Amino acid sequence: MGLAKTEMFTDLQNEIALFAKVFGHPARVAILQHLFKINSCVCGDLVNEIGLAQPTISQHLKELKHLGLIKGNVEGTSVCYCIHKENWTAMKEVMTQFLNQDLTQNPDCC
Amino acid sequence: MGLAKTEMFTDLQNEIALFAKVFGHPARVAILQHLFKINSCVCGDLVNEIGLAQPTISQHLKELKHLGLIKGNVEGTSVCYCIHKENWTAMKEVMTQFLNQDLTQNPDCC
DNA sequence: ACTATTAATCGTAATATTGCAATGAACTAA
DNA sequence: TTAGTTCATTGCAATATTACGATTAATAGT
Numbered sequence: 001m002g003l004a005k006t007e008m009f010t011d012l013q014n015e016i017a018l019f020a021k022v023f024g025h026p027a028r029v030a031i032l033q034h035l036f037k038i039n040s041c042v043c044g045d046l047v048n049e050i051g052l053a054q055p056t057i058s059q060h061l062k063e064l065k066h067l068g069l070i071k072g073n074v075e076g077t078s079v080c081y082c083i084h085k086e087n088w089t090a091m092k093e094v095m096t097q098f099l100n101q102d103l104t105q106n107p108d109c110c
Numbered sequence: 111m112g113l114a115k116t117e118m119f120t121d122l123q124n125e126i127a128l129f130a131k132v133f134g135h136p137a138r139v140a141i142l143q144h145l146f147k148i149n150s151c152v153c154g155d156l157v158n159e160i161g162l163a164q165p166t167i168s169q170h171l172k173e174l175k176h177l178g179l180i181k182g183n184v185e186g187t188s189v190c191y192c193i194h195k196e197n198w199t200a201m202k203e204v205m206t207q208f209l210n211q212d213l214t215q216n217p218d219c220c
Numbered sequence: 221a222c223t224a225t226t227a228a229t230c231g232t233a234a235t236a237t238t239g240c241a242a243t244g245a246a247c248t249a250a
Numbered sequence: 251t252t253a254g255t256t257c258a259t260t261g262c263a264a265t266a267t268t269a270c271g272a273t274t275a276a277t278a279g280t
Contacts, residue, residue, distance in 0.1 A: 001239040002265030008161045009136035013143070021134030025268080026119035026127040029208070033123070036211040044226065051118045053270050058228055060268095077226045077277050085213050092209045098139070099202045101146040103195050111269040112235030135238080154256060166239050168258055187247050187256045 016098050019091050022067050027052055028060050032083070035070065041080040067091075126208050129201050132177050137162055138170050142193070145180065151190040177201075 006014050022028055030050050035042060046061070047054050061081060064070045068087040073080045116124050132138055140160050145152060156171070157164045171191060174180045178197040183190045 001263075002237050002267090004135055004137070004238070004266095005162070006136060009140055013136040013139045016139050017134055017136040020130045020132075020139075022130075023208075024127055024131030024134045025114055026116060026123040027114070027268090029123045029126050029130075030119055033208075033211070036213075047227095052115070052268095054227070055229080055271080056269050062228085074227095074276085077224090079227060083213065088213065095209055096206065098133075098143075099205055101143070103146075103193065103198065111233075112237090112267050114236095114268070137238090157257095162238095163240050164257070165241080165259080169238080172258085184246085184257095187254095189257060 012094070015094060018067065019095055022063055022069070025060070027056070028064060031057070031060060031064065032069070035081060035083050041073070041082040043075070043078040043080050046081075122204070125204060128177065129205055132173055132179070135170070137166070138174060141167070141170060141174065142179070145191060145193050151183070151192040153185070153188040153190050156191075 004017075009017075023032075027050055031046055034046060034049055038045075042049075044054065044057075047057050050057060052060075061070065061072070065072060065081075068084055069091060070081050071084045114127070119127075133142075137160055141156055144156060144159055148155075152159075154164065154167075157167050160167060162170075171180065171182070175182060175191075178194055179201060180191050181194045
């Protein structure tokens with residue numbers, strides 16, 4: 001199949017899964033880390049920084065942009081990318097709530 | 111290809127990606143949320159709770175167990191699953207650091 | 221206009237993921 | 251032992267993802 005049955009889950013569950021999925025590839029993790037690290041926005045330096053071909057990086061950037069986590073600005077022939085701060089913060093809120101579910105409630109059973 | 115070139119990324123980047131990947135499916139998100147919610151540990155109630163077939167749930171549980179996020183105990187004919195608290199906390203630490211990268215540093219560029 | 225540069229898109233091959241029917245393994249109860 | 255229950259595993263079909271060469275589109279410089 002390879003097809004997630006999203007209709008049987010809540011909006012929140014699907015939202016968490018979508019965000020998590022985009023972090024589920026080390027290249028996208030590396031791209032985001034680099035965008036956080038570099039003071040100015042970066043364009044195709046990412047292709048050199050990360051060792052993947054230009055079309056591959058472009059594809060990963062597209063996915064990140066599609067989820068709203070980064071934004072890109074055309075500057076001449078190059079494109080400048082950076083973190084979309086508001087959306088990142090909103091995403092962080094959702095993911096943090098998921099990660100911080102209460103562990104103290106139940107005694108260990110297994 | 112369909113094959114992530116993990117060797118060109120850091121251990122941390124790969125670790126984040128692996129954790130994120132397992133959260134990248136709503137069924138696994140739902141399973142974890144249910145394990146957090148239910149006071150006692152759950153076995154095949156998950157099959158009823160979530161609307162997927164038994165082999166499918168079993169496969170998702172296997173992935174969660176493989177990453178160490180849950181543990182399972184055989185109890186007669188049924189198997190009791192619950193969150194692996196120590197590992198969950200360790201994972202949360204890694205993911206939280208990734209999510210909490212500093213946004214205040216750079217001015218918006220785009 | 222011509223060329224170079226940069227990045228998106230297209231097309232395609234290789235691999236991974238998802239879902240389930242069928243089966244198997246382990247235990248329980250009679 | 252036999253039958254029933256529960257869950258894991260196997261095998262397979264459908265779909266998704268990843269990666270990149272080739273091409274295209276847009277801009278800049280000459």
